[in-house]
Structure formats: structure tokens, C-alpha cells
Amino acid sequence: MTVEERYHFKNxxxxxxxxxxxxxxxxxxxxxxxxxxxCLEMFPYPSGKLHMGHVRNYSIGDVVARFKTMQGxxxxxxxxxxxxxxxAENAAIKHGxxxxxxxxDNIENMKSQLKQLGLSYDWRREVATCHPDYYRWTQWIFLxxxxxxxxYKKTASVNWCPSCATVLAxxxxxxxxxxxxxxxxxxxxxxxxxxxxxxxxxxxxxDLELLSGWPEKVRVMQENWIGRSEGAExxxxxxxxxxxxxxxxxxxxxxxxxxxxxxxxxxxxxxxLTAGTEYEKDVADFVKKVRNMSELARTTxxxxxxxxxxHCINPLSGERIPILVGNYVLLEYGTGAVMGVPAHDxxxxxxxxxxxxxxxPVIQPEGRVLQAxxxxxxxxxxxxxxxxxEFNGMSNKEAIKAITRKLEGNNQGRAKxxxxxxxxxxxRQRYWGTPIPIIxxxxxxxxxxxxxxxxVVLPTDVDFDPSxxxxxxxxxxxxxxxxxxxxxxxKRETDTMDTFIDSSxxxxxxxxxxxxxxxxxxxxxxxxxxxxxxxxGVEHAILHLLYSRFFTKFFHDLGLINNREPFxxxxxxxxxxxxxxxxxxxxxxxxSPEEIIDKYGADTARLFILFAAPPERDLEWSDRAVExxxxxxxxxxxxxxxxxxxxxxxxxxxxxxKLVGVHRELRRITHQTIKKVSxxxxxxFNFNTAISAIMELVNAVYTYRDKVPQAERNSSVLREALxxxxxxxxxxxxxxxxxxxxxxxxxxxxxxxxxxxxDEAALVENEVTIVVQIxxxxxxxxLLPADTGVEDMKKYVMEQPKxxxxxxxKEVIKxxxxxxxxxxxxxx
RNA sequence: GCCGAAGUGGCGGAAUUGGCAGACGCACUGGACUCAAAAUCCAGCGGGGCUCACCCCCCGUGUGGGUUCGACUCCCACCUUCGGCACCA
Numbered sequence: 001m002t003v004e005e006r007y008h009f010k011n012x013x014x015x016x017x018x019x020x021x022x023x024x025x026x027x028x029x030x031x032x033x034x035x036x037x038x039c040l041e042m043f044p045y046p047s048g049k050l051h052m053g054h055v056r057n058y059s060i061g062d063v064v065a066r067f068k069t070m071q072g073x074x075x076x077x078x079x080x081x082x083x084x085x086x087x088a089e090n091a092a093i094k095h096g097x098x099x100x101x102x103x104x105d106n107i108e109n110m111k112s113q114l115k116q117l118g119l120s121y122d123w124r125r126e127v128a129t130c131h132p133d134y135y136r137w138t139q140w141i142f143l144x145x146x147x148x149x150x151x152y153k154k155t156a157s158v159n160w161c162p163s164c165a166t167v168l169a170x171x172x173x174x175x176x177x178x179x180x181x182x183x184x185x186x187x188x189x190x191x192x193x194x195x196x197x198x199x200x201x202x203x204x205x206x207d208l209e210l211l212s213g214w215p216e217k218v219r220v221m222q223e224n225w226i227g228r229s230e231g232a233e234x235x236x237x238x239x240x241x242x243x244x245x246x247x248x249x250x251x252x253x254x255x256x257x258x259x260x261x262x263x264x265x266x267x268x269x270x271x272x273l274t275a276g277t278e279y280e281k282d283v284a285d286f287v288k289k290v291r292n293m294s295e296l297a298r299t300t301x302x303x304x305x306x307x308x309x310x311h312c313i314n315p316l317s318g319e320r321i322p323i324l325v326g327n328y329v330l331l332e333y334g335t336g337a338v339m340g341v342p343a344h345d346x347x348x349x350x351x352x353x354x355x356x357x358x359x360x361p362v363i364q365p366e367g368r369v370l371q372a373x374x375x376x377x378x379x380x381x382x383x384x385x386x387x388x389x390e391f392n393g394m395s396n397k398e399a400i401k402a403i404t405r406k407l408e409g410n411n412q413g414r415a416k417x418x419x420x421x422x423x424x425x426x427x428r429q430r431y432w433g434t435p436i437p438i439i440x441x442x443x444x445x446x447x448x449x450x451x452x453x454x455x456v457v458l459p460t461d462v463d464f465d466p467s468x469x470x471x472x473x474x475x476x477x478x479x480x481x482x483x484x485x486x487x488x489x490x491k492r493e494t495d496t497m498d499t500f501i502d503s504s505x506x507x508x509x510x511x512x513x514x515x516x517x518x519x520x521x522x523x524x525x526x527x528x529x530x531x532x533x534x535x536x537g538v539e540h541a542i543l544h545l546l547y548s549r550f551f552t553k554f555f556h557d558l559g560l561i562n563n564r565e566p567f568x569x570x571x572x573x574x575x576x577x578x579x580x581x582x583x584x585x586x587x588x589x590x591x592s593p594e595e596i597i598d599k600y601g602a603d604t605a606r607l608f609i610l611f612a613a614p615p616e617r618d619l620e621w622s623d624r625a626v627e628x629x630x631x632x633x634x635x636x637x638x639x640x641x642x643x644x645x646x647x648x649x650x651x652x653x654x655x656x657x658k659l660v661g662v663h664r665e666l667r668r669i670t671h672q673t674i675k676k677v678s679x680x681x682x683x684x685f686n687f688n689t690a691i692s693a694i695m696e697l698v699n700a701v702y703t704y705r706d707k708v709p710q711a712e713r714n715s716s717v718l719r720e721a722l723x724x725x726x727x728x729x730x731x732x733x734x735x736x737x738x739x740x741x742x743x744x745x746x747x748x749x750x751x752x753x754x755x756x757x758x759d760e761a762a763l764v765e766n767e768v769t770i771v772v773q774i775x776x777x778x779x780x781x782x783l784l785p786a787d788t789g790v791e792d793m794k795k796y797v798m799e800q801p802k803x804x805x806x807x808x809x810k811e812v813i814k815x816x817x818x819x820x821x822x823x824x825x826x827x828x
Numbered sequence: 829g830c831c832g833a834a835g836u837g838g839c840g841g842a843a844u845u846g847g848c849a850g851a852c853g854c855a856c857u858g859g860a861c862u863c864a865a866a867a868u869c870c871a872g873c874g875g876g877g878c879u880c881a882c883c884c885c886c887c888g889u890g891u892g893g894g895u896u897c898g899a900c901u902c903c904c905a906c907c908u909u910c911g912g913c914a915c916c917a
Contacts, residue, residue: 217832217912224831224913231917249917262917299915328915338917347915420916541912611853612840618910620840625854632853638868679844689842692852699852706869771848776898778848816897822847826897 007637009601013735017118025749026120028076037073038528039065040507040567042536042544043080046106047087050113052576052583052609052621053537055593059606060573060615060687061535062119066731067681069120070755076528077120078510080127081107084135084499086164086180089432093464099432100460103130113593117602118734120751125513129502134509135434136455137519138502141551143437143448144558150196151426153446157266157331158425159295160188165468166429167192169498170422171225171543176296184294193427193436193495197550201226201419204549213569215616218541225542227420232404233335234413236261236312239320243269245312248334248418251344252407253399256317256388257362259352260340262305262326265290267336270308270325279309283325290327303328303351315412316403317389326351334418342378343370349378362387363396424547426498431462431470433496441483441490450484456492470494503544504551507531507566522560529563538572545570571685574618576609583621591621603733604630610687610732633736636698636729640722640740643705647722648745650715656762663714666704670721671762673697677728678755687732694728697721719744727756771822772797774806790817797823 020026041061044054058079065077081103088099107128114121127134145151159168163183167190172179197204205226208219231250238245245261263270265287274280286306290298305326312321328347329338342352343361352359361370363383370379385391385399394402407413427436435456437449449456459478462471472478472494483490505519511528512521545567552566575582578589596605608629613619653659659667673693680690701721704713723744730737730750741750765786770793772780780802784793794815797803803825810827817823 220832221912227913227916229916247917251917303915328917330916333916341917345917347917418916538911614841617834617841622840622854625840628853634867684844686842686844688840689844689852692842695852769848773847773898776847776896781848814897816847818847822898824847824897 005641007634007736009603009633009735012739013116013118013602016735016738017115020118020749020751021115023749025751026077026122027124028074028122032074034072034074036076036528037068037533038076038531039068039533040076040078040510040531040535042534042540043082043503043506044110045082045085045087046103046110048106048109050110050593052591052593055117055605056573056576056609056615056619057535057537058114058117058119059609060571060685061533062117062606062734063610063681063687063731064533064535064685065120066734066751067755069751070727070730070753072754076125076510077122078125078127078513079114079119079121079123080125080506080510081110081129082499082503082506083107083128083130084433084496084502086166086430086432089430089464089468092432093466093468096464098460100130103128103432116597117593117606120734125510127506127509127513129434129499129506130432132455132457133514133516135458135502137509138434138497138505139437139449139454139456140451140519141505142434142497142501143451143454145195145554146438146448148554148558150199150554151193152196153191153193155189155191156194156425157187158190158192159185160190161185164430167425167427169425169500169543171424171546173295176294176299184296187291187295192425194423195426195550197424197547198419198421200550200553201228201421202417203553204421204546207549207553207565210565211568211570214567215538215570215572218538218545218570218572221541222546225421225546228417229420230415230417232407232413233416234315234339234407236315236321236339238269238273238323239311239313241273241310243272245269245323245337246335247337247339248416249339251341251400252403252413253385253391253396254341254344254362255314255339255403256385256391257341257343257360258314258319258321258339259342259358259360261312261321261323262329262338262340262351263308263323264329264331264336265325265327266331267325267329269337273308273310273323277309279307282306283308286325286327293327298327301327303347303354305351305355315407315410322357324355332422333420343372343375344378344380346378346380349375360387424498424550426501427495428498429470429494430468430496431458431464431472433499434458434502435472436493436495436497438493439481439483439490440493441486441488443488444483444485444490446493447483447485447490453484458496470496472496500543500547504547505555507534507548508555508561519560525560526562529561530566530568533569533571534567535571535573537575541572571615573615574613576619576621578621580620591623596626600626600630601633601735603633603736607633607691607733611691612688614686614688616685632695632698633733635702636725637736637740639698639701639705640743643701643718643722644743646710646713647715647719650719653714653716653720656759659714659717662704662708663717666700666714666721667717667762668765669697669700670717670724671758674724674728674756674758675763678758681731690728691732694725694732697725697728701725724756726750727753768820770797770820772800772803773822773824774803775826776824779803779806786820788819790819793817793819793823797825 039061041057065075069075083103088103091097091102092099159173161168161178161183163181173185177184205228229250231248232252233246233248236245274283283306305324308323308325310323312323314321340348342348342359344363359372361372362385364370364386365381365383383396385394391399404415435458437456439447439449441447459475462475464471479491481490481492508520508525512524515521548566555561556564581587583590608626612625676693677690680686726737726740738750767783768786770782770784771778794817807827813826813828815825
């Protein structure tokens with residue numbers, strides 16, 4: 001095969017893409033003796049067009065997959081579509097296109113764009129969550145959760161997005177607004193489906209320790225989101241009734257400092273305690289006012305409260321304590337009621353000061369006497385108990401245990417762990433999602449659809465209401481059915497599932513994507529899981545990653561898989577910026593991947609995006625730098641073109657040890673580059689420095705070609721350098737390297753070659769430059785044999801005329817020598 | 829407010845274990861090639877001083893201190909930017 005004089009990516013790229021597809025070179029075999037490696041990038045929502053964030057995500061993953069393949073691993077590298085979701089439905093309402101058509105068209109379009117990038121996916125394993133063969137198993141998983149009591153329906157105050165016309169999970173509310181459309185979220189009382197993720201709170205927290213391959217940042221975010229706190233639940237008897245008021249506190253040691261109690265406005269006792277009293281109206285007005293506030297307004301409002309007229313009894317001191325209702329107490333956390341200890345909690349302090357409630361210190365810091373009147377803020381530190389009866393003098397740390405024990409003994413309380421994490425609200429009042437497989441029967445109530453009747457197919461013949469109301473609600477063919485239990489008339493659930501459910505198990509489906517007997521084949525799942533490397537945006541740090549971990553644990557408990565965690569190593573890539581801001585239509589700073597690929601080719605686009613910054617960091621787009629990468633590929637091409645005849649029939653390097661001078665040096669650079677590129681990819685994912693090392697190798701070959709006359713060149717060394725450069729560059733720029741590889745005379749794909757190994761002996765330098773410092777400042781450099789010992793180095797350096805001159809008349813205090821590096825002379 | 833990450837030339841970034849700061853690339857400047865341009869190639873490119881040829885010297889990794897023979901790297905304090913959490917009792 002001959003090589004053209006100029007690099008025409010427009011011919012080369014489609015040619016190889018087609019060849020690779022014909023020969024199925026990226027298809028993962030069903031069985032193999034090689035060790036497995038599962039490389040996964042977060043699958044995209046099929047919005048219609050690829051953006052630069054996708055290009056970055058998938059370029060990173062492709063380098064990893066190709067590198068691991070060349071290293072001899074059996075690599076699973078699949079791609080698919082997170083294909084349910086609101087934009088499809090909005091397109092239907094706006095443009096009259098059916099969500100299914102819209103979605104499948106987009107998938108087709110994006111798939112061809114992905115193919116143009118030359119990504120090494122096994123397309124036979126493609127999945128789309130909106131396909132009945134997929135969501136059938138999403139429904140199956142729902143039924144398993146239902147069966148095991150991990151799925152339930154309840155009426156609760158939920159987040160409602162008026163623009164999306166649906167409820168949202170807690171995780172989908174950001175700063176009181178819908179994470180999708182930024183509309184202010186309202187609170188509504190609705191009956192909704194939940195998954196009991198809170199049952200897994202402790203395990204989700206504990207197993208973060210297994211995830212040493214995750215960024216610390218993501219682990220901390222999950223830890224905060226789960227929000228474990230240890231404390232106690234304490235019962236206070238309400239005076240004059242049989243009622244008991246229960247509170248959760250992390251500070252049972254301050255119980256003698258309680259001077260009031262506060263209930264959440266939604267707390268059931270509020271009505272009970274005030275009914276028929278003179279306080280009823282004031283309290284009801286207050287509750288109404290607070291309830292009408294949005295969550296955001298409520299959390300930013302100043303603390304307010306009103307007295308209910310009721311009192312309760314401190315279980316340890318017997319003291320009578322007033323009960324208030326407060327806007328800052330949340331019903332959903334703990335028991336929906338808190339004890340007020342103004343001396344030792346800043347919020348309580350502010351509240352008590354505002355309403356002139358008493359403040360009583362019960363913890364005394366060492367060496368200081370706390371006087372209630374003098375306090376300017378709550379004392380939240382450690383100390384010794386005072387004003388606390390039998391516990392006086394005890395350290396507060398001990399008192400936490402002692403008081404909890406005492407309460408437990410009296411049946412007035414118990415140790416308790418609370419989590420910030422709430423159950424996952426999974427139902428959505430929208431059409432384009434997985435139907436919830438539940439049937440409501442007048443006689444039997446909510447009945448799960450039997451497994452053999454799955455999937456509950458989403459009907460496609462539906463009309464869309466501009467209000468966003470789900471077309472399922474008014475679709476009699478879908479809604480009306482018979483009860484699986486009694487055969488009587490019944491109605492289907494019309495809510496669909498949160499799309500995060502679809503994406504919480506797709507990584508398992510890839511292991512056996514056409515399995516019909518279950519969501520996946522256990523043997524296949526056990527062979528491939530866990531995902532060795534997961535790559536995606538940090539915006540999924542909580543939602544998707546937490547839900548997937550929850551599902552994995554649930555599947556593990558059911559014996560469906562052996563692994564406990566889905567993703568062993570996680571790489572969170574940074575954003576692609578233009579002019580310092582995230583690319584967005586509204587800012588008008590979008591660079592389209594299509595244009596770039598058309599102008600420079602996929603190899604250039606990939607190379608730039610990997611070269612411009614390390615993957616975790618944000619990347620600033622630069623058209624000029626893209627041109628630079630294109631220039632580099634042209635430079636590589638020209639180098640091959642000019643040397644191809646010379647190296648075509650060159651044998652492998654023999655008697656490497658006997659090489660000298662420039663030939664030895666070129667070989668050293670070749671092997672040093674192999675080492676550096678291998679380590680940069682493997683250990684650090686620093687593709688930018690790997691690429692710069694390849695550039696240096698190419699520069700070195702240029703220098704060799706231009707400085708050494710042709711007759712004197714060592715064609716074997718030259719060939720080794722050029723061949724290595726192609727192999728090292730192959731994961732980054734798959735098309736050009738394939739073309740050059742074949743030009744070297746090989747028939748088999750470069751992507752099926754073994755990753756090059758470096759020869760340790762070739763790395764050894766005979767002579768090294770030693771830096772000479774005087775008092776830590778570089779003053780000279782000397783060339784010494786690489787194996788020169790410490791004493792010889794010192795001796796040699798001290799004899800240098802320049803050194804003698806610089807230290808003359810000064811006292812040499814000591815001389816430090818680091819072999820291969822430097823000599824530092826310390827003088828006074 | 830709390831937690832975390834980062835701060836290095838005109839720009840993106842490098843320095844992996846405390847040992848030559850600025851690799852590689854972009855931009856820029858000068859030169860070669862050309863009738864000319866593009867492309868390509870060569871050289872220069874942190875700031876300042878001194879020579880103004882070579883050399884040499886001083887300063888320099890957000891700021892101020894410290895440890896060390898030696899600090900972009902370790903420690904303390906502070907400033908700035910970005911990200912996350914934020915009545916969670």
C-alpha cells in the first residue's frame with residue numbers, strides 16, 4: 001500500500017469507519033481467556049445533536065477502551081440511549097411530532113455522529129430505555145421492589161413543577177427550582193409512589209469506603225447528601241392529655257437546658273393541642289401562612305413561631321415547658337418536632353432572644369462561667385454539665401451516653417440515628433416514560449401486574465394536551481383493564497416512572513442486552529461487573545450515581561448479581577467552556593462538533609479535546625489550538641511520507657546495546673516515550689501530557705532526519721521510532737494511525753496490536769547533566785557519567801574553575817550531592 | 829456560615845518522590861522558500877539589569893511568614909475564584 005503525499009482526513013476517516021464496521025473489530029466476544037475490562041461512559045439523552053461535552057466524554061472513554069484492548073484485555077465498551085424524558089414530549093406538544101418518532105430520529109442522527117467520531121463501541125449491544133424490550137425489565141425491577149416492600153405509595157407534601165406539570169424528587173430540586181427548567185417548585189399534597197432508598201442509607205454510606213477509585217469530592221457530596229446524624233429520640237408528656245411529644249436531638253446532653261418545644265406547622269399535634277382553645281385561631285392562621293409559602297421562601301424567611309397554649313414535661317427535670325409552632329421546623333426530618341436549647345444551639349438562641357424565652361446554660365466550658373444574661377451567642381462546644389441534676393460535673397461527651405441510657409431505662413427515649421436522605425419519589429405525571437405496572441381494582445386495591453403480563457406497553461396512539469397533562473389519563477384503551485386478582489373491572493396507574501430509574505440499571509443490561517428471560521443473564525453480569533472505569537459529568541454526582549448504587553445493592557440482596565457496587569473507578573470530566581462560560585444557545589457561544597469534524601476531521605477534534613486540559617478540569621475551547629492539533633497530524637503524516645521508503649524493509653533493531661550517539665539517543669527517546677505515555681494513560685488519565693510526549697518523539701524523529709545524512713541513518717531505529725509513535729497515538733487518533741500502520745506494510749488493524757513495551761536498558765543514559773548549585777542557586781551545569789557516585793560528584797564539582805572562583809574566600813559548610821541530579825555547595 | 833478544589837508567561841497548560849520553574853501546544857516577533865501569498869522550515873519568546881557579540885547578575889509560581897542545603901511542591905495565616913451543602917435539630 002502506498003501513502004498519499006497529503007493527509008486527506010475526508011477520505012481516510014469514512015473509509016476506516018466502514019471497514020471497522022464490516023469487520024466487527026470492536027465487537028466484544030461472548031467468551032475469552034483474556035482478563036475483562038468494562039469501560040463505560042454515561043449514555044446520552046437523545047436530544048438530537050451531539051455537543052462538545054459528549055465529544056469530550058466519549059473521546060476520553062474511547063482512549064481508555066482502546067488502550068486496555070491493546071494491553072490485552074477483553075474490553076466491554078457499549079453505548080446506548082437514555083431515551084425517555086420530557087423534551088420528547090414537549091416536542092410532541094409544540095411541533096406535533098410523536099415522542100417516539102422524535103426520539104428514534106434523534107437516536108439515528110446521534111448514532112451517526114458518534115460513528116463519525118470513530119468510537120470503538122460494540123453497537124450490537126446498543127440499548128434504548130424507551131424500547132419495550134428494555135422497559136419491560138424496568139417494570140420487572142419495580143415489581144421486585146414492590147414485592148420486597150421497597151416500593152410504596154403515600155400522600156406527602158411533594159415538589160411540583162408547574163412548568164413540567166409533574167412532581168420531582170428531592171434530588172431534582174436545586175435552590176428551590178426545577179433542575180430541568182428552573183421554574184420555582186411548589187409544594188403539593190399528593191399521593192405518590194416512593195422507593196425506600198432510606199432503608200439502604202447506612203449501607204450507601206458505609207460502602208463509600210469501597211470506592212477508593214472515586215474522586216474524594218463525589219464521595220463527600222454523597223456523604224453530605226445521605227447526612228447521617230447520631231442522637232436520641234426523647235418523649236415529652238403533654239400536660240393535661242395522654243399525648244406524647246417526641247423529638248429527635250443530637251444533643252441529649254443538653255436536655256436540662258430545654259426551655260421550649262417547637263412543632264412543624266404540619267405536625268399532627270398542632271391541631272389536637274389547639275382545637276377549641278383561645279390559641280386555635282392564631283395558630284391556624286400562622287400554619288396557613290407558612291404552608292402557603294414555597295419551600296425556598298420558607299427556608300429563607302426569618303424564624304417565626306407562635307405559642308400553642310400547651311405545655312409538656314421534661315422527662316428528666318419534670319419541668320413544665322411551653323410548646324410552640326415554628327416555621328423553621330421540618331416535618332419530614334426526625335419527628336417533625338424539636339426541643340429548644342437556646343444556650344447551646346445558635347438557631348434556638350436567636351429564636352429565644354426574639355421571643356424572650358428563657359436561656360439556661362447547662363454545659364460549662366473549662367475555665368469559664370456561662371451566665372445566661374451575658375451570652376451573645378450559643379455555646380456549642382464541649383464542656384461539663386451544670387444545672388443538670390444527677391449529671392452535674394459529667395463531661396458532655398459522657399453525658400450524651402449516660403442521659404440516653406437513663407431515658408432508655410425509663411422508657412422515655414432511645415438512641416437513634418437519623419438521615420437527611422429521603423425516600424425517592426419516583427412517579428411522574430407524564431407520558432414519555434416507563435408505565436408503572438400497577439392496576440387499581442375497586443375490590444382488591446392496588447394490584448401489581450403479573451410478571452408474565454409485562455411489558456405494560458406505552459400506547460403510541462395518543463393525543464397531546466398543550467397543558468402537559470399526560471395523554472394516558474384520558475386514554476380508555478390504556479386505562480381500562482381487568483384486575484389480575486379477581487378479574488373485575490379495574491384501572492391502570494397512569495403515572496410513569498422517573499427516568500432516573502431507567503438509567504439506574506442500564507450498565508447491567510449491556511452485559512446481555514438481548515436477554516429475554518430476565519433483565520440480564522447472571523453469568524454475563526458476574527463476568528463483566530463491576531464497571532472498571534465509569535466516565536461522565538460531575539453533575540450526576542448525587543442523582544444517578546446514588547440511585548445506581550442503591551439499585552445495585554438491591555439486586556445484590558436478591559442474588560441477581562454478586563457485586564455490591566456498580567462502578568469501581570469513576571472519572572468526572574470537566575465542562576467544555578467557550579470564552580470562560582459553559583457553551584449554551586442563549587449565550588451564543590456554542591461550537592458544534594459537526595462543524596469541527598467537517599473542517600478538521602474526527603482525529604483532530606479528539607486530539608484537541610484530550611490535549612487542551614487534563615480530563616477532570618474544565619476545558620477552554622480554542623479554534624487556534626484546534627488548528628495546532630490538525631497541524632500536528634499533518635506533521636506526522638509528512639514525516640511518514642518522507643521516510644516510508646527508507647524504513648519499509650528495515651528489520652527490527654538488533655544489538656541495541658551497541659548503538660551509539662544519535663542512534664542510541666533516538667532509541668532512548670522512543671522507549672522513554674513509550675514509558676511516559678503508558679504511565680500517563682494508565683496511572684493518571686493525563687492524556688494531555690501523553691500527547692505532548694508523542695509530539696516530542698515526533699519532533700525528535702524530525703531532528704534525526706534533518707541532522708543525520710540519509711546514508712548514516714539507522715533504518716531499524718528509525719522504523720522502531722515511527723512504529724511506536726503510531727501505536728502510541730492509535731487510541732487518540734484512530735483513523736490516521738490505522739492508515740499509517742497499513743502503510744508500514746501491516747494487514748491487521750493497528751487497533752488489534754499489542755501495546756508497545758519499553759526496553760529498560762534503552763532508557764539508560766550514559767552521561768547526565770548535573771546541576772551545580774551554590775547556596776541553592778543554579779550556577780553551573782556539568783556533564784558526568786550517569787553512574788558517578790556521590791563522592792566523585794562532589795570532588796569533580798569542587799574542582800571546577802567556576803565553582804572555585806565563586807566560593808573563593810568563603811567557608812564551605814557542606815556539600816550535598818544527589819546522584820544523577822545535582823550538587824549543592826553550601827558556603828558562608 | 830460549613831465542606832472541598834484551584835490560583836504558574838500574552839493564552840491552554842507542564843514540572844509524577846522536596847532537587848534545572850515554564851515541557852508540549854497556541855499566539856506573537858524575525859528569517860528562509862516564493863514574483864507574491866498560503867503551506868512548510870529555521871530562530872527567538874517570564875520580567876528587569878549589564879553588555880548591547882558572547883557571557884554574567886538580580887527578581888519571579890495569589891499574599892505574608894515558617895521548615896529545609898534546597899520549596900510551584902511541606903507547615904501556619906490570609907486574599908481571590910469556582911464547585912457542593914445550607915434552618916437536618
